[in-house]
Amino acid sequence: MTRQKWTTEEQEVWLEERKPAFLIANQKRCAAKSFYPDLVKEFRDKWPVPPVTQAEIDDAGSVELATRVKRDKYDKRTSSWYPNNTRTLSAHGGANEILKIKSQPQPRKLQAWQAYHALTYESKWKPHVNKAWTTYKEEWLAEHPKEKPEKTRLEVMVEFMKGKFNEENDDMKKRCEEYRNPEMQAVLNPAKAKPQAAINEAxxxxxxxxxxxxxxxxxxxxxxxxxxxxxxxxxxxxxxxxxxxxxxxxxxxxxxxxxxxxxxxxxxxxxxxxxxxxxxxxxxxxxxxxxxxxxxxxxxxxxxxxxxxxxxxxxxxxxxxxxxxxxxxxxxxxxxxxxxxxxxxxxxxxxxxxxxxxxxxxxxxxxxxxxxxxxxxxxxxxxxxxxxxxxxxxxxxxxxxxxx
DNA sequence: CCCTCTCTAAGATCGCCGTC
DNA sequence: GACGGCGATCTTAGAGAGGG
Incomplete structure (x- = not known):
């Protein structure tokens, strides 16, 4: 659910063990002097910084410089693990957080082929989809008389519509892109617009x-x-x-x-x-x-x-x-x-x-x-x-x- | 150095339609 | 109203960057 941690489990345990020492040092406001230096060194000894890549060398100008830059970066990551893992206030509980009411979830933006489907299915492709589905079923049954078809109608339809969408010209694709914008849907496709009764019901x-x-x-x-x-x-x-x-x-x-x-x-x-x-x-x-x-x-x-x-x-x-x-x-x-x-x-x-x-x-x-x-x-x-x-x-x- | 903000990846969800 | 597969989109919250 969250972004991937950079630490391995083993590293995390190791860092965790040193948390009390950090908290004490931090409270005395001397973590930078008395805690971090030894910590990063020990960490680096245990898990050495990976060798620099050619790209990094090119970037930095020399092997020595690149090594140094990379080492500093890794050291900073190690030391900042502590502030990032000892906060009582998360980024989302900050003082300037405003009261808010949970908003209704946004209706999902249609995918391009879904927009194409909305614009063309009823008026154009429905019979073709039905035919494709029937054909698929017949062929399947001919080959596997006793098994259920592998695909459902939905899958066949989606495949069909995606295929047709990909074959479309740029003009149509542009219209689909426009249709993906929720405000435009009622304008471009009145057939799909909600009747007033439905709105009232809601x-x-x-x-x-x-x-x-x-x-x-x-x-x-x-x-x-x-x-x-x-x-x-x-x-x-x-x-x-x-x-x-x-x-x-x-x-x-x-x-x-x-x-x-x-x-x-x-x-x-x-x-x-x-x-x-x-x-x-x-x-x-x-x-x-x-x-x-x-x-x-x-x-x-x-x-x-x-x-x-x-x-x-x-x-x-x-x-x-x-x-x-x-x-x-x-x-x-x-x-x-x-x-x-x-x-x-x-x-x-x-x-x-x-x-x-x-x-x-x-x-x-x-x-x-x-x-x-x-x-x-x-x-x-x-x-x-x-x-x-x-x-x-x-x-x-x-x-x-x-x-x- | 402390605090806040932004970015990101994982996970959840939705939307497509006809059938039972 | 659940189901079927797919995958883009939305949501979430921690990691990391950056400001003062």
């Missing part, structure tokens, strides 16, 4: 997974940052004729034990958080000239639907919002504001208002993003505050999660 099944996904994300972010997290999400449901639905997920509480919605109180919460967001959604998704489709979905209905979907998934013990009884559905507003610009302006106003009424605690007001290294200076600046912050972190792992 959307809907993703949306069905949203409540749990948001809860998991919120919980994970709380754990990783010590912050309180609120996620708003919403949009049309393909399943129910485009009804616009809103999901809210709150993680984290005030010192008094209030979650975000309790803290604001129902009225403020609705007026300042829910409604503006819903207006925003309507401005984003409602279509001009079309009647509103959104409906209120009541608590019971939502609970029912959601518990069904939850049963289908593998429950994990830590995400069971139903138990908390905090589920609510929030249907769309009944009056749809047609002017998008107006709504957005309103939303902005309300959000400013929100900020005024409920300002960030001073300590938590975000600092301007630290620019890239003016290295030394920056280090001094951030180190202490980060330590001090630790005491302010909300340590509880028992945060309730709400998905409404």
């Amino acid at each position: 959307f809907q099944s993703a949306i069905n997974l949203l409540p749990r996904t948001l809860a998991t994300i919120g919980e994970s972010l709380v754990k990783q940052t010590g912050w309180n997290i609120t996620i708003l999400a919403g949009g049309p449901m393909p399943d129910t004729d485009g009804t616009i639905l809103t999901y809210l997920s709150h993680s984290g509480k005030t010192k008094e034990g209030d979650s975000f919605d309790k803290f604001l109180g129902k009225k403020d919460y609705d007026d300042h958080v829910l409604c503006p967001f819903e207006k925003f959604l309507h401005a984003s998704f409602s279509m001009d000239g079309e009647d509103d489709k959104e409906k209120e979905m009541d608590d019971e209905e939502w609970k029912k639907q959601n518990s069904e979907s939850e049963e289908n998934e593998n429950q994990t013990e830590n995400v069971d919002q139903t138990k908390n009884g905090n589920k609510k559905s929030v249907g769309g507003l009944s009056e749809y504001e047609k002017s998008k610009a107006k709504n957005i302006a309103q939303l902005k106003l309300v959000m400013e208002n929100l900020n005024e009424n409920y300002p960030f605690p001073e300590d938590l007001v975000p600092k301007p993003a630290l620019k890239k290294p003016a290295a030394k200076k920056e280090k001094k600046e951030i180190q202490q505050p980060v330590e001090r912050r630790a005491s302010m972190r909300n340590k509880g792992g028992d945060k309730d999660r709400y998905v409404m």
